[in-house]
Amino acid sequence: MKQGGKNLEVIQAMNRTLLLRLLQQNHICSRANLSEQSGLKQATITNIINDFISWELVEETGLIEGCKGRRAIGIRLNTEVFYVIGVRLSRKYFEVGIFTLMGELVEEEYREYITDTKPSTVIPKIQESIRRLIARYAGKKVLAVGVAVPGPYYFEEGVIEAVFTDWEQVSIKSMLQEGMPLPVVIDHDANAGVLAECSFGLDPNLYETVVYLAVGQGIGAGIYHEGKIFRGAAGIAGEIGHASINMDGPRCECGNRGCLTCYASTIAFMDRVNKRRKDLGFSPLLQFQDLIEPAQKKDEVVYSEFRTNMRYLSVGIINLIYSYNPDLIIIGDEMSRIGERVPEEIKYNISQLMERKVLKQAEIRLAAFEKDSAFIGAAELAIDYAFVHTELFRGEKIF
Template sequence: MSSTTLRTLSGTNLEDVQEMNRSLVMRLVRKNQICSRAEIAEASGLKQSTITNIINEMINWGLIVETGMIEGKKGRRSIGIKLNSEYYKIIGIRLTRTSISVGMYDLDGTEYGLQKLTINPGEGSAIAFKKMKDLITEAISTNTVGKVYAIGMATPGPLFRNEGRIALMSNFPGWEKINIQEELTREYEIPVYLEHDAKAGGMAHWWFGDHQDHGVLIFVTAGQGVGAGIVVDGTVYRGSLGMAGEIGHMSIDYKGPKCECGHNGCLELYCSTSSLLRVLGNEYPSIQAVCQALEAGNSIVEEAVQKAAWFLGFGLVNVVNVYNPSQIVLGDEFAAVGDRLLHTVSEVIQQHVLPDVWNRLEIKLAPPEKDFMLVGAATIAIDNLLNQPSVHLWPKAE
């Protein structure tokens, strides 16, 4: 075999196996909240002695605490355990074309504070980034228990996730010149994780939403742009550069209008809230104004919303045929119009996919009370911390 055909293969060291087992145990404890060592052993498939060693190790680290006696199967009582989550804080950030949101979370996803600031593309990306850092600094200063271990950030795309920077933010130039990950890491000296907002939303919905424990989940961000977070059996699908899911730049008309990405007829030119507001004109400056007009029975607004929803559904037909998801969740600003969006998108997809595919597909709206992209920013950071707990989470904050 010539050297040009050789592949580099990597083995697994004992230390790697131990870290994988620690990660598995922490994830199971987080998912089950308060549970017993025996339950973790059964769920993980690991030997009871292995579980005992890992749990004792994490108790010594301060990552896990005992909660007292709990009742298990067949009435057997045992000592409960849970994550000592409140000592381990994460900053979650969501960047949009018009706002910056910064929240503080713990390993369980509990929120400890939230700030949201309006930004203006006319001010430029450098000023907006400075405002973001001010919010992060303020959030960290308010923490009174434990310490902040990481920052997670959800951004519009396209995003070069592996390079830590935005490739293009339509209608808000300048962000492509800032290496956000590098800048924030240098400023705060903790790990920083960037993710496309749709992928972050998909991960948050997989962790905290209503779904099966397996399958393919597509989280659609239909807002100022359009994106899709693809989650396969709990793992975000990112592609080689981290740009997978950029459905907003999928062309649905090769003779259509020119997009900032250089393509013609991109989906987001037809069904983003930005395009919807452009169609409706200055009388409707926000999606909230659109919703009020819908409630008042404005036929012109109803027609424009239905047309945009039809285009989104048409684009999602392609997504369904490519990824065969078990669930599609419609989120972000456009989801505020509610059942009108859900009904039209569902109708279009039903008409254009195979009956067997449709019958095995669930389409729903994301709950409006939660910003899944912001929670997802923190979730992405938590997920990375849990991958290597002995590297990132030991010793416990004082």
């Protein structure tokens, strides 16, 4: 393989990106702190920060505790000038929000699409919502759009291969980008989820491998390894929802049999609950939200099926642990709304099935955010794109 060096412009761009990520991670930081954490000389830090100040990208704060106990002027990202847009696309709804560079949601639109789910209908509606938010923030600088989509999603091709109706082989990146005044960045919703958790929910330096397991209408895993998302050869690593746990099981939408999604998704959970309710002469529950409180309060039917769901999910998590050996597994999406009973059940189940030594190395907990991590992660996709393409902060169009 041909090796090449890096010219000065590339190195400068990499240094800018590094400092922006450190400022996002630290919230407020002195120039000396930035020098210590980045390994860059203070003169380099000063030059870059001066550029950032001239772009209104960062601002100085009052004195803070600096290196070796010395007080120094703090630096932080300016959260009142630059914004990004995050989009969360699900099977039955989408939400579009405007976010600060610290991942804080400022305003959002939520829309369901129950009957007409075709991409030719849904994508223009998403674009309409994006344009409305851009127009409402016309006095601000909106940089980019990040989109979290159900998988499988082929990152390099920009193609969604979702298994639900009408969304097979959809070139969603080119469709969303068409007519948009901002660059559009798209990734699998589980990848967006793990990006949010590692950017805003925890210190990624404490973990080598983090898995974010999105358990909703579908199931997928985002894998964050040594500071970046692990994608695999085709870009679809983590599609655990379509790994079979029963080769003689029901046919999945993907064509396989006995996929984890068929047993452990929130749809499977609702279907089992409603089947039992029907047998008992009760009307069906219509939304997953209706299952949360009964599961928490150990309603006989709902809690029984919740525990069944957790047993199936635990089998998938065991496969994740043995495949990727993560030191942290985060449970997110709809299922996490039930609360601490979710990791409690999972820990109990896998303790009965795994070697204790292996189990001890994998921490399991709920997502850090009350809001969907994938939605916040969609914004982080756009933020990270801007951090890499800092020309955007100077108002340059690069797409």
